[in-house]
Amino acid sequence: MADSVLAKSLRLARPYWALLALALLLSAVASVLSGSVAWLVKPVLDDIFIAKNYGYLKLLPLALIGLYVLRGLTTFFQAYLMRMAALKLSNDLREKMYAKLLRLPVGEVGRETAGRMVSRVINDTTTVEPILADVFKTLTLEGLTIVTLVVVAVSRRWDLALLSFTVFPAVAFGARKMSGKARKTRHRAQEEIANLTHRVNESLQGIREIKVYGQEDSLLEKFRQELRAYYRFLLKVTKYREGSKLIVDFLTGVGGALVLTYGGLLIVRGAITPGDFFSILTAILMTFTPVRKISRAYTGIHDAAAALERIEEVLSYPEEKGGTRKATPPQKGLTLAKVSFKYPHTADWVLKDVELEIPAGKVTAIVGPSGAGKTTLASLIPRFYDPTLGKVLLDGIDLKEFDLASLRSLIGLVSQEVVLFNATVYENIAFGKPGATREEVIAAAKLAYAHEFIIKLPQGYDTVLGHRGFSLSGGQKQRLAIARAILKNPPILILDEATSHLDAVSEQKVQEALEKLMVGRTTVVIAHRLSTVRNADLLVVMDHGKIVDKGSHEEIVKRCALYRELYQSFSREGKVIPLKRKK
Numbered sequence: 001m002a003d004s005v006l007a008k009s010l011r012l013a014r015p016y017w018a019l020l021a022l023a024l025l026l027s028a029v030a031s032v033l034s035g036s037v038a039w040l041v042k043p044v045l046d047d048i049f050i051a052k053n054y055g056y057l058k059l060l061p062l063a064l065i066g067l068y069v070l071r072g073l074t075t076f077f078q079a080y081l082m083r084m085a086a087l088k089l090s091n092d093l094r095e096k097m098y099a100k101l102l103r104l105p106v107g108e109v110g111r112e113t114a115g116r117m118v119s120r121v122i123n124d125t126t127t128v129e130p131i132l133a134d135v136f137k138t139l140t141l142e143g144l145t146i147v148t149l150v151v152v153a154v155s156r157r158w159d160l161a162l163l164s165f166t167v168f169p170a171v172a173f174g175a176r177k178m179s180g181k182a183r184k185t186r187h188r189a190q191e192e193i194a195n196l197t198h199r200v201n202e203s204l205q206g207i208r209e210i211k212v213y214g215q216e217d218s219l220l221e222k223f224r225q226e227l228r229a230y231y232r233f234l235l236k237v238t239k240y241r242e243g244s245k246l247i248v249d250f251l252t253g254v255g256g257a258l259v260l261t262y263g264g265l266l267i268v269r270g271a272i273t274p275g276d277f278f279s280i281l282t283a284i285l286m287t288f289t290p291v292r293k294i295s296r297a298y299t300g301i302h303d304a305a306a307a308l309e310r311i312e313e314v315l316s317y318p319e320e321k322g323g324t325r326k327a328t329p330p331q332k333g334l335t336l337a338k339v340s341f342k343y344p345h346t347a348d349w350v351l352k353d354v355e356l357e358i359p360a361g362k363v364t365a366i367v368g369p370s371g372a373g374k375t376t377l378a379s380l381i382p383r384f385y386d387p388t389l390g391k392v393l394l395d396g397i398d399l400k401e402f403d404l405a406s407l408r409s410l411i412g413l414v415s416q417e418v419v420l421f422n423a424t425v426y427e428n429i430a431f432g433k434p435g436a437t438r439e440e441v442i443a444a445a446k447l448a449y450a451h452e453f454i455i456k457l458p459q460g461y462d463t464v465l466g467h468r469g470f471s472l473s474g475g476q477k478q479r480l481a482i483a484r485a486i487l488k489n490p491p492i493l494i495l496d497e498a499t500s501h502l503d504a505v506s507e508q509k510v511q512e513a514l515e516k517l518m519v520g521r522t523t524v525v526i527a528h529r530l531s532t533v534r535n536a537d538l539l540v541v542m543d544h545g546k547i548v549d550k551g552s553h554e555e556i557v558k559r560c561a562l563y564r565e566l567y568q569s570f571s572r573e574g575k576v577i578p579l580k581r582k583k
């Protein structure tokens with residue numbers, strides 16, 4: 001598992017190979033320098049301490065200072081470069097995931113709960129980043145350090161080095177086994193503490209029940225038991241931890257004695273000098289820290305593996321796909337041909353066998369009770385969803401053949417639930433036409449009857465909206481969304497109850513603006529206003545995902561009972577109060 005994480009990370013890190021190569025080079029230098037420290041022990045001991053060579057005494061301390069300064073510098077820069085690569089890489093991943101999120105089909109975005117998606121984009125990448133930095137850094141720097149130290153030790157006297165290197169790792173291994181047990185038990189102890197906390201909290205909340213039902217003693221008894229368990233676990237932790245120290249001490253003593261005996265024998269026989277001996281010993285002691293760091297880095301790898309897996313899952317989601325044809329404004333119109341639709345991962349048909357011609361340049365109004373499928377039908381036009389069966393055509397060409405961006409560039413949308421972005425009012429309107437001039441934005445706002453309220457906002461057009469920004473009323477939001485659509489000036493317009501949140505007076509005004517806007521455009525309006533519906537060129541009545549009637553108002557009002565029923569519920573201002581869905 002760890003290897004595959006490393007392989008994956010390295011694959012991801014490929015764009016930063018130059019950075020990593022430089023860092024690797026620095027690691028090599030730093031570890032050679034570490035090795036030199038162990039190497040220097042011999043001349044210090046043999047030439048200065050034993051041979052009492054005065055010349056060396058002047059030189060070696062300086063060399064030592066130089067070595068450490070240089071090692072410090074190289075370590076600093078290699079850590080810096082490694083982190084740089086890791087940060088770039090995790091930001092890369094975040095960007096990729098965000099880009100992916102934007103390219104996911106609407107249905108998939110809805111499926112993945114928002115929180116999980118956010119946690120994948122932000123948290124998982126955050127988990128991966130330090131691991132990459134630390135693992136790369138540790139494996140390269142510490143790994144190479146161990147290698148150079150081993151080389152130094154072996155070059156001093158191979159058999160003594162070999163003996164030492166078998167004794168001490170065995171000790172370290174034993175210690176790790178024990179500390180693993182201690183870790184598990186500590187985990188249990190933490191759970192126990194959580195239980196205790198929960199118990200106290202619960203008792204505070206339920207104090208009335210406890211008293212009324214006389215549960216004081218039995219709860220106290222439970223609490224006592226939990227305390228006892230906690231006590232036992234923590235004592236066990238101590239036993240393992242201190243026990244492992246005991247074993248390590250013992251093994252170190254035995255191992256040390258072995259090394260000392262053999263090394264001492266070699267020295268006495270004149271096969272090596274005391275300098276050789278201590279040089280080897282230093283090298284071995286110096287490997288302890290890198291070994292510990294590497295083993296710690298390895299445990300972190302498991303978290304990274306899980307996070308990387310989740311990231312890869314997101315990155316592998318299929319994206320929405322468009323065709324290559326460039327979409328042009330409708331000449332004849334839009335056609336729904338035998339369209340049936342189910343939302344992804346659901347069982348019920350929401351649209352059933354819908355046949356509809358939406359004429360170009362005309363207004364088509366869709367009415368029907370709540371849940372009839374009006375919004376769903378409209379969302380097939382920008383290809384938020386594709387029909388499960390059947391086709392949607394633009395001038396006889398399947399929408400799937402068009403390039404998505406070009407298709408969508410033809411469409412203006414004011415949806416039922418208006419979403420404002422965390423940006424200024426100005427930017428929220430200019431969303432409809434990137435690069436629009438200030439005059440254009442203001443003109444659109446005026447047409448949508450939004451200008452008046454905008455200039456009364458704290459910073460006018462520069463007021464920040466949305467998350468942590470200024471919040472607007474439903475009607476104000478709708479007017480901004482309408483301004484957005486007006487600014488875009490699209491040949492196809494979808495208005496999903498665009499004025500539902502407006503009061504009678506502003507609705508009147510916005511309605512006028514919208515009616516001006518609709519002229520000459522292929523408009524699908526999901527309407528609840530008598531005037532809109534009456535003036536529509538084509539009226540479509542939907543119920544239970546089916547088209548129950550279509551035609552002009554005069555025709556339908558005569559023959560369609562549902563339509564008459566819808567209209568009996570007109571309020572005085574002429575609004576349709578949507579009927580509640582009968583299941």
Ligand SMILES: Nc1ncnc2c1ncn2[C@@H]1O[C@H](COP(=O)(O)OP(=O)(O)OP(=O)(O)O)[C@@H](O)[C@H]1O
Pocket residue numbers: 110343346350368369370371372373374375376377416578
């Ligand atoms: N994202 C979705 N996933 C699953 N089912 C959905 C989804 N959106 C809507 N539905 C279901 O599809 C059916 C039609 O919904 P739709 O929003 O198209 O109705 P509507 O005619 O626009 O209603 P309203 O007048 O209340 O806006 C409903 O039964 C609804 O529960």
Ligand SMILES: [Mg+2]
Pocket residue numbers: 374375376416496
């Ligand atoms: Mg709807």
